[in-house]
Amino acid sequence: MLEYVLAKYNYWIYVVLMMIGLYAMMGKRNLVKKLIGMNIFQTSIILLFVSMGVKKGGATVPILMGDGHGHGEQIIQVADYLNPLPHVLMLTAIVVSIATTGVALATLILIYKRYHTLEEDEIMAIRKEAAAYKTLGT
Amino acid sequence: MKIWFKWISLIAVIMTGALLIYGTHDMPAWGDPNSPANSHVSPRYILEATKLTATPNIVSAVLADYRSYDTLGESAVIFTASISCLFLLRRIRKEKTSEDK
Numbered sequence: 001m002l003e004y005v006l007a008k009y010n011y012w013i014y015v016v017l018m019m020i021g022l023y024a025m026m027g028k029r030n031l032v033k034k035l036i037g038m039n040i041f042q043t044s045i046i047l048l049f050v051s052m053g054v055k056k057g058g059a060t061v062p063i064l065m066g067d068g069h070g071h072g073e074q075i076i077q078v079a080d081y082l083n084p085l086p087h088v089l090m091l092t093a094i095v096v097s098i099a100t101t102g103v104a105l106a107t108l109i110l111i112y113k114r115y116h117t118l119e120e121d122e123i124m125a126i127r128k129e130a131a132a133y134k135t136l137g138t
Numbered sequence: 139m140k141i142w143f144k145w146i147s148l149i150a151v152i153m154t155g156a157l158l159i160y161g162t163h164d165m166p167a168w169g170d171p172n173s174p175a176n177s178h179v180s181p182r183y184i185l186e187a188t189k190l191t192a193t194p195n196i197v198s199a200v201l202a203d204y205r206s207y208d209t210l211g212e213s214a215v216i217f218t219a220s221i222s223c224l225f226l227l228r229r230i231r232k233e234k235t236s237e238d239k
Contacts, residue, residue, distance in 0.1 A: 078185065
């Protein structure tokens with residue numbers, strides 16, 4: 001039982017992080033809190049993928065000795081180096097998450113400029129009021 | 139937002155989390171050197187990347203050499219994000235200057 005927990009507990013941590021992010025996206029009213037929830041969600045997925053590349057038993061980062069031209073090279077053992085592919089893919093995912101966060105923050109600045117609030121229900125109330133005023137005017 | 143919506147979202151989140159924790163039963167153990175992710179494609183990269191690309195760092199070899207078109211598209215994503223931020227935030231400054239005048 002303890003062995004099973006030790007083999008799987010990292011996935012459970014990421015599932016809990018993902019639940020926190022998903023609840024923040026769905027249940028919170030403040031738009032900044034929703035954005036932070038989305039960031040937590042993305043971070044949990046990045047951690048999940050990076051943890052897939054881990055090899056236990058003395059593996060190090062995937063930087064080899066030597067320069068590829070036959071100088072200072074050693075015999076390469078696959079078990080000595082971590083899996084480089086999840087690291088590469090998560091570099092791409094980090095870039096995409098930075099881009100989405102930046103655009104979302106710029107949009108939030110515009111929303112605050114227009115409605116002077118970032119609470120979702122207050123914005124919906126203002127919009128409903130404005131629509132009712134429009135129909136009354138015509 | 140009504141209070142029942144928070145409870146419904148909490149129930150949905152807990153159900154999703156329970157489903158995912160049930161799904162981890164089939165995942166390989168943490169740090170297993172013989173897991174599927176570590177044993178099919180990545181040994182070839184570790185063994186041959188330095189010979190083929192003359193780069194000691196395998197991550198940068200894969201990022202900038204094997205998957206360089208992916209990195210090119212990534213820079214297009216960054217460019218699009220920065221341009222859209224520029225357009226979104228430029229309008230505010232214009233309004234401000236017109237108010238100042």
